[in-house]
Amino acid sequence: xxxxxxxxxxxxxxxxxxxxxxxxxxxxxxxxxxxxxxxxxxxxxxxxxxxxxxxxxxxxxxxxxxxxxxxxxxxxxxxxxxxxxxxxxxxxxxxxxxxxxxxxxxxxxxxxxxxxxxxxxxxxxxxxxxxxxxxxxxxxxxxxxxxxxxxxxxxxxxxxxxxxxxxxxxxxxxxxxxxxxxxxxxxxxxxxxxxxxxxxxxx
Numbered sequence: 001x002x003x004x005x006x007x008x009x010x011x012x013x014x015x016x017x018x019x020x021x022x023x024x025x026x027x028x029x030x031x032x033x034x035x036x037x038x039x040x041x042x043x044x045x046x047x048x049x050x051x052x053x054x055x056x057x058x059x060x061x062x063x064x065x066x067x068x069x070x071x072x073x074x075x076x077x078x079x080x081x082x083x084x085x086x087x088x089x090x091x092x093x094x095x096x097x098x099x100x101x102x103x104x105x106x107x108x109x110x111x112x113x114x115x116x117x118x119x120x121x122x123x124x125x126x127x128x129x130x131x132x133x134x135x136x137x138x139x140x141x142x143x144x145x146x147x148x149x150x151x152x153x154x155x156x157x158x159x160x161x162x163x164x165x166x167x168x169x170x171x172x173x174x175x176x177x178x179x180x181x182x183x184x185x186x187x188x189x190x191x192x193x194x195x196x197x198x199x200x201x202x203x
Contacts, residue, residue, distance in 0.1 A: 080105065080106075080109065083105075084098070084101065084102050084105055087101065087169060088101070091152055093148075094148075096137075096141055096144055096145040096148075097145045097148045097149060097152075099135075099136075099137065099145065100137075100142060100145030100146055100148075100149060101145070101149060101154065103130055103135050104121065104123065104149070104154075104155070104170075105170065107121060107123070107130070107131065108121050108165060108170045118165070118170075119164060119165060119167070120158050120162055120163060120164050120165060121155070121162070121163055121165055121170075122161055122162050123146070123161060123162075123163060124161040125139050125142060125143070130142060150163075153166055154166055154169050154170075
C-alpha cells in the first residue's frame, strides 16, 4: 500500500502500483491508524485488526488480541452444512449428537418465523420418526442425542415436546463466524527458573 499523510493525525492508504515509488509515513504507522481494506483471495476476503471485543468467559475481562477475519460466500445449502459442521467441531459433538443437531436444524430452518425469528421448535417422536418423518435412527438413539444437546445448552424445554432454541446456534441469518482463540501457555515460576538455569549452562 502507498501511504499519504492527509493531516497531522490521519493517513490515507492507496494501492501500490510501483514499488520503486513509495510515499513514506515517518511519524504515523498507517497499519494502526487506518482501517485497511479486506484482501481478496481465491476463496474470499481476509481482513486483519487489533481488537478488545473478546471477553474471557472465566473472568469476564476483555483482552487485546490480533484478529484475522476471513470471509467466504456460499450458497444456502452449503451454508447450512458449513454451519452444522462448524458447530460440531466447536462443541466436539459425537456422531449421534451431530446427526440429531443436523436434523433439528433442518426442522428449524423450515419453521415459520414470528416477528422476524423463531424462538422455539416442536420435536415429537411418533410413527417411528422425528415429527413423523424417518431420520435413519431409533427412538433411543435420537433421545440420547437430544439429551446431550439439552445438557450442552443447544435447546431448553419449554413445554412437552416443545423446546426453546439457543439463538446463537439456531438462527436464520445470512452470516456466521467461528472464532478460535489461541493463547500462549503461561509458564510456572518453576519452569522459568529451570529455563534460566539451562540458559546459564549454555552461556
